[in-house]
Amino acid sequence: MKKKWTKxxxxxxxxxxxxxxxxxxxxxxxxxxxxxxxxxxSYPPKISFGSAGFENYETARKSGLGKMMWNTxxxxxxxxxxxTVIALFAALALVYFQFRxxxxxxxxxxxxxxxxxxxxxxxxxxxxxxxxxxxxxxALILPFIASATGTFLFRQHFMSIPSSFVDAARIDGAGxxxxxxxxxxxxxxxxxxxxxxxxxIYMWNEYLWPLIVITSKDKQLVQLGLKMLMQDxxxxxxxxxxxxxxxxxxxxxxxxxxxxxRQFTRGFALxxxx
Numbered sequence: 001m002k003k004k005w006t007k008x009x010x011x012x013x014x015x016x017x018x019x020x021x022x023x024x025x026x027x028x029x030x031x032x033x034x035x036x037x038x039x040x041x042s043y044p045p046k047i048s049f050g051s052a053g054f055e056n057y058e059t060a061r062k063s064g065l066g067k068m069m070w071n072t073x074x075x076x077x078x079x080x081x082x083x084t085v086i087a088l089f090a091a092l093a094l095v096y097f098q099f100r101x102x103x104x105x106x107x108x109x110x111x112x113x114x115x116x117x118x119x120x121x122x123x124x125x126x127x128x129x130x131x132x133x134x135x136x137x138x139a140l141i142l143p144f145i146a147s148a149t150g151t152f153l154f155r156q157h158f159m160s161i162p163s164s165f166v167d168a169a170r171i172d173g174a175g176x177x178x179x180x181x182x183x184x185x186x187x188x189x190x191x192x193x194x195x196x197x198x199x200x201i202y203m204w205n206e207y208l209w210p211l212i213v214i215t216s217k218d219k220q221l222v223q224l225g226l227k228m229l230m231q232d233x234x235x236x237x238x239x240x241x242x243x244x245x246x247x248x249x250x251x252x253x254x255x256x257x258x259x260x261x262r263q264f265t266r267g268f269a270l271x272x273x274x
């Protein structure tokens with residue numbers, strides 16, 4: 001019994017330490033968001049809550065961060081919905097339709113994973129400017145509506161669905177769209193939830209592309225807003241206000257993660273999700 005109790009204590013102690021290490025950046029931001037400029041630059045560093053919590057959050061709110069959060073939410077939600085729909089249709093075609101060069105097309109889809117936005121940013125910016133979409137929400141959404149990751153995830157999931165469902169749908173006279181809506185989507189809710197969470201957080205954290213393509217502050221996204229919060233009118237870094245802005249901007253993706261946590265874990269598990 002003593003050996004078993006010692007083992008349990010060691011396991012739980014290790015897990016507690018690991019959770020604290022993972023949560024340390026968030027705890028640091030939460031504590032730092034209450035510090036004044038002097039407290040943030042003091043030595044040794046102040047690890048307790050400061051005296052400027054309300055002022056820092058109020059400054060962050062008045063800086064236009066709320067507007068940028070709405071912009072980011074609109075862009076991230078739009079891109080996530082379009083990505084998910086396109087990935088569903090692409091996976092449907094790759095699994096249930098027969099056409100020439102199907103495997104080759106899927107191979108090229110996977111190849112696009114090797115070319116992220118920073119690699120193709122120059123060509124993409126030139127294309128956006130030629131289409132007269134610079135400094136618009138379309139320029140932020142359209143380059144992200146195709147997802148090789150989503151196509152791969154849905155393709156693998158669809159391939160695990162028994163073929164008896166396909167045969168039953170054909171006997172009932174269901175077409176491809178009806179088969180997708182009535183059968184595949186209800187059976188893929190966990191995978192859809194997991195992918196939606198990943199895509200939304202990816203778009204929420206996007207920094208480079210909005211920095212390049214958006215020139216007006218009223219259309220800018222939240223990650224650029226956090227960069228602006230780090231400097232006041234004198235050009236000095238205000239870490240307390242920046243940390244307050246970071247705490248505010250982390251709330252929407254954190255809430256979404258809590259909401260879709262079950263779908264996220266089940267979506268990548270080797271189970272049917274029952």
